[in-house]
Amino acid sequence: MSATIHQPTTPLELADAIRAAPRAIIVGAGTKPRLSRVSEDFARIATTKLRGIVEYEPSEFTFTALAGTPLREISAALAKCGQYLPFDPLFAEAGATIGGTVAAGVSGPGRFRFGGLRDFILGVRFVDGDGRLMRMGGKVVKNAAGFDLPKFFVGSLGRFGALAEVTFKVFPRAQATRTLRLLARDATALTKILTDAANTRWELDALDATPGEGFVYARLAGPEEALEVLAREIFARWPGATLTAEAARQLWREAGECAWAHAGGTLVKLAITPSAVPAVVEAVSGLPEARSWISAGGNVAWVSLPPGKSRATPWNWPAVTMRGAGPLWPGSPVNYNVFRAMKTALDPQGRYPALDS
Amino acid sequence: MASDAIKRLLALLPPGRVLAGAAHMAAYESDGLTAFRAAPLAVVVPETQDEVIAAVRFCHAEKLPFVARGSGTSLSGGSLPVTNGIVITLNRLNRVVRLDPIERVAVVESGMVNTHVTLAAQPYGLHFAPDPSSQSICTIGGNVAFNSGGAHCLKYGMTSNHVLGLKAVLATGEVVTFGGSSREQVGPDWTGLFCGNEGLFGIALEVTLQLLPRAEMFHTVLAGYATLEAAGEAVSAVIASGLLPGAIEIMDALALEAAVAAVHADYPPNSAAVLIVELEGPREVVAADRVRLEKILAGSGAMEVRVAKDAAERLAIWKGRKSAFSAVGRLSPDFIVQDGVVPRRKLGEALKHIGEYAAEARLRVANVFHAGDGNLHPLIMYNGREPDGLARAEALAGKILRMCIAMGGSITGEHGVGVEKRDYMPEMFTVDELDCMKRVRAAFDPETIANPGKMFPAAEAPVLAQHGLHPLEKAGVISRE
Incomplete structure (x- = not known):
């Protein structure tokens, strides 16, 4: 340098x-x-x-x-x-x-x-x-x-x-927000929640998922009086709970700072589509200590690897490395x-x- | 030499794909900007993407200029042919390649009509958001090339905000695929750069579009005001409130008069301006937002506020709005429509100036505009049979464009530069900036064969003809935004 x-x-x-x-x-x-x-x-x-x-x-x-x-x-x-x-x-x-x-x-x-x-x-x-x-x-x-x-x-x-x-x-x-944590038993169920929740009348404000924990996080935003009704409708479809304001703030901070990732490790952004989520989750599970965070309703996957490690084979999706070791474009760039x-x-x-x- | 080129083109493509001869050419010599005409050498009507690629590679090898054309609705002369060039018309390239209701993506060929995308998506409760007024006829390829807008841009953006990827043949003959089905991408946004290229880079073959769930509920309000200023102040109040309406539109008295005459639209009597505001979303959200909107409008000095009670009344409001400009055409033999942009807070000042300029020029100007995003649509009426009619109208149009630039706005919000506004580009951009854009163009089209004569001030001058209604406007099929 x-x-x-x-x-x-x-x-x-x-x-x-x-x-x-x-x-x-x-x-x-x-x-x-x-x-x-x-x-x-x-x-x-x-x-x-x-x-x-x-x-x-x-x-x-x-x-x-x-x-x-x-x-x-x-x-x-x-x-x-x-x-x-x-x-x-x-x-x-x-x-x-x-x-x-x-x-x-x-x-x-x-x-x-x-x-x-x-x-x-x-x-x-x-x-x-x-x-x-x-x-x-x-x-x-x-x-x-x-x-x-x-x-x-x-x-x-x-x-x-x-x-x-x-x-x-x-x-x-928006005047108010409310974050719902929904439970998914596996990657397929998690993907189904992402695509189903995106195709509703609710107009969700954010839709992320943490495959490691089996959670989908849905954020509603709008007039306070509307959110309670929408939240009830969502819980009638999938089990889960509303996060407290403090828990929600922490969750979105974690997402916004990639605080869930390995400190000093490799951080890669993958541009994916929702139906690719199970394949991404599988690819990540094959890497020791790898963690992932799914964002934008399954259109982005963030992957974190421990310090010093990068993936030996290219990712199957367009990818760019933001932090840590590894090639800048670890996908197969055209x-x-x-x-x-x-x-x-x-x-x-x-x-x-x-x-x- | 020209006829030799046609012979080689005929030999290259299957029978029936190449049209030549004066009678055929007449149909293609103009587009939505009827003031300009140019006769092409030949028109290619490809039926497959491979035929488009072959035609472009032929033009590249022969250094022949070509212009891609969809339905020819460009209001800036974007699909005006190049004299002795080739027109490649894409209407037969209109297949849905793939529609995925789960990922909410449609891959369509570029000749597909805008509303046909929504028709294909409707069974799944989805729609394609960009809605230019000519949407029942204009094509996705044209929307991409000119980054078309519509009435819902403040909230939903322009065409490029809904294009996730595309496959195109560049003017060099290279076939590229930019972006994909993901809503995110990595690397430079080539897809975003391609949108709005005005046909100067090449031809889009297929386009990947994002589809959105149709809003559950719409709440459409029409308010009449005694002055244009009062309507403008109401817009500011709506914006300041923190609401984010799907559309905010204003029509002035002359535009109202025209809409009444044309489609028997019904407006609050004696209104000098009408404001249309549309809220949309889940019913609970709309229910809460409409209470806020009602309070704002009640305090805005509206003479009358009407709420669309059902889908039919909502459609009637939009029909009056979307027909306004072609309707104004009934009040005058000839007209020019423009789409300059000013900062929203300067709308009142801009309209006042337009009124003064019109009075000086002794011309009538009707105004219909996207008030939410400061996008003006002054419609300048004149009589082409008067010896200086067109010249006066064009001088007035130029004054309005310069005013938009001086106010920190733009010469075009959604129609593109095309032929019509190319001479104003040097007033909005510096010599270096125009040079930079020309270098970018040369990266895609080193021979300057893709739609030459558009966007940049150029030597070639197309033949000026009479202004007037597009034949399809006369028939009431399309209307101007």
């Missing part, structure tokens, strides 16, 4: 720092360190001081923040006006930044209801490989002018450009000519690392 860490404080300083570095990797708070673990040739440019909310208009449902702004600072500002980022961004307590969250392309349990990070990003300012500071997308909730590069940057791991500033859509937070052409379009000199490094 290069010893020099640059810490620009404005988008223009970020562009300067990038132009001064023939090879550069942008890092945020380092909550997903595998993503920026590249060769020492790359100067490390930290967004730590590139922080602050630039604009927040509650009546517009939008805010703009510098890339290094910690998620918790954003969430606190939104909460004052009864609003939130509905995809429950991950690792907020650990200090994750909004820019790092975009580049990593990760969403939390709330993505189940209204969509993931990609569905709320509206605009970006970024520095391309030629060191040009540019704006793409917009600052209004609806915009169809130009290519949707803001979406492209979601999950792009800083390999195509450096985010300087991001604009997001937000929603009003590679098209257009991927290389896009890299050339945004970063012709290869200033940022390659997507597969």
Whole structure:
């Protein structure tokens, strides 16, 4: 790792720092360190001081923040006006930044209801490989002018450009929530609850599962008076219990921080479909000490392995390693000519690392 | 040389797939933006994905420009042919490849009509959320290419928010599969980038769509106001309350007049503006939310508030709303419709300016808009038989677009840039930003053969024709958002 860490404080300083570095990797708070673990040739440019909310208009449902702004600072500002980022961004307590969250392309349990990070990003300012500071997308909730590069940057791991500033859509937070813990005797039963619960009138706010414990967690959100009736209807279908407010807070904190994972271990995100859940659970059970957490109604699986361990064979699903040992893309990534052409379009000199490094 | 190319194309594809000759070409020379026309060299009507791939690879080898076309409803001239280029029309590529009610996913070919997806999903209690006003005829491929919107975008987003993956043939001939059936993905969001490419990257062959359970209950309210400002203030109050309605729409007096004339819509008498708010969700949630909404509307100075008592009344409200623009076409021989966006808090100011600009230009402008997301739809009426009619209307349209940019909004919320607004792109984006977008385009289409002349200011100037109703609008089949 290069010893020099640059810490620009404005988008223009970020562009300067990038132009001064023939090879550069942008890092945020380092909550997903595998993503920026590249060769020492790359100067490390930290967004730590590139922080602050630039604009927040509650009546517009939008805010703009510098890339290094910690998620918790954003969430606190939104909460004052009864609003939130509905995809429950991950690792907020650990200090994750909004820019790092975009580049990593990760969403939390709330993505189940209204969509993931990609569905709320509206605009970006970024520095391309030629060191040009540019704006793409917009600052209004609806915009169809130009290519949707803001979406492209979601999950792009800083390999195509450096985010300087991001604009997001937000929603009003529901008046009340209630979390139900439902019991599943095995992976098949657990999967059935996930798919059945998603296909109902209830419009659940989150739907996660912990296969190791055999629990499904369903979160309801809305007017307090409606939730009791909906909860009763759910319990009439599956046995379980309502969590206390404190237990619910702890559960969603555990999910949002991946606090259930091995400290210092490997953390992998798998993009799956609900019917793949039993196969994922089986694959995980074949790995010593491996743990998993199913999110977004069975569309995401998080897998944790003990420190120093990674999986010998590739996962059968698209996968990316966020923390710990192992290849960056431990699935079987596809590679098209257009991927290389896009890299050339945004970063012709290869200033940022390659997507597969 | 041109006829040689047609001969080679005829030899490449099964009989009946290639149309050429003036009579055939006339049907394809325009789209929903009837002001522009261009005659293609030939039209390819593929029946399979392989035939689309073959046609695109042929165009790539011959360096022939091509334009993909669904039902030709683009309001920005997005499917306007390139003179002496090829049109590839996708209406016969309309199969459901897979519909999985358990995972709530539909894989459909790109020529499938928008509402047909919901029709296929309905038996399972599911639906496809994006609902552009032309949904009974426009295709999924066109929705993807232009990232189409509709009346429910604030809560549900645009088309791209419902596309999980797609298979496409790029302008280089490379066939790619982006994303998949999962609602999450890893790596850069190629699917998201492809949505809204305006046909400049290639042609989507099949698209993986997320389906949502149909809301159990709808609560649709229509309120009449004495002034447009009062209706606008009511929107702000609804937003400030923390409610998240599925739709918030406003129609002004001229739009109301047109809807009454066209579909005999019934509105509170003497309303200068009508507000439509729709709540949806589980019945218990709607029951609680409607109490809050009623309080807000009661305090908003509405002259009259009507609640749709059943599905038929709800449909009637939406019919009046969705027919409004084609209805306005009855009040004027010619018109232009735009879809600029302003920050919601500036809606009142924007409408005031539009009124002033219209008065200066001596033209009438009707307004129907998605008030929840600041998406304007000014409809500029003019008479094309007056010598300066079109020029005055276009000058007024330009003024409105510049106002949207100056207010921090966008030149298009959901219709796309196409041919219509390409000259305004340099006002919204810097030289570097446009250059960056051109490089991205070149990554997908190094020869600039996929829908050239759209999105970027270009040298080729299509022939201007008369504005007026699309033939299908005249027949009442489609309407404009």
